[in-house]
Amino acid sequence: MGITKSEIFTAEQNKLASLFKALGHPARIAILQYIINQKACICNDLVDELGLAQATISQHLKELKNIGIIQGTIEGKSVCYCIDEKLWKQIQEEFNVFFNQEVIVTSCCS
Amino acid sequence: MGITKSEIFTAEQNKLASLFKALGHPARIAILQYIINQKACICNDLVDELGLAQATISQHLKELKNIGIIQGTIEGKSVCYCIDEKLWKQIQEEFNVFFNQEVIVTSCCS
């Protein structure tokens, strides 16, 4: 075990969980905040700002790229990472759809 | 390694990441959806509905309880798990605060 049984869940559940999961690390939250505020968008600058090794930052950037929330464009010998605003809003919307589900209150807790 | 360096991040970053992380598993998404729709709120019913062992469901319920998004009240020999609507809305709000940060567009990507 240790492996998630994705096959017993719907595609939507797996998708939503993977989005949450990608944001479920403080380094990735910090990276996104730096990029948003344009304090840093270059991998090396992020390495200086956060206290993590270059290999580690690169790995986190990859995970963020995987869900599409950021994209990287080559700028000379470095890479500029930016928020994909369309996907940013789309992910926010997916989260809100989830949270806006109406809670049925025929609950045994009430 | 393998351990997250929480000490280099802010409390807010760690908190937000832990909320995302708790929702970052399809079983926990599915559990929340079942509870919301009141298809099931009893641990055993969730075991029947999802294809996971009782010990596994109990573990996932614990993680959801840990962030406060659900609460359990004893109902005879079983436990009824319900959404904590206040926290539900609070978590949604925290996510929206994060997503509503204005993206500065002096970006090198544009």
Next chain:
DNA sequence: AAGTATTATCGTAATATTGCGATATTAAAA
């Protein structure tokens, strides 16, 4: 072309997560 700077990838160690059987705990029922 050789050197330099930046990022990605590989390999690996340490730790965390997922999942489950077995067992403990708790509370109703007989």
Next chain:
DNA sequence: TTTTAATATCGCAATATTACGATAATACTT
């Protein structure tokens, strides 16, 4: 009180994640 039912916890195996040094790949500079 014994039995039964429901849930929590323990212990463990398999896999995933986190982190980093070393190295490869890429592209500018001289």
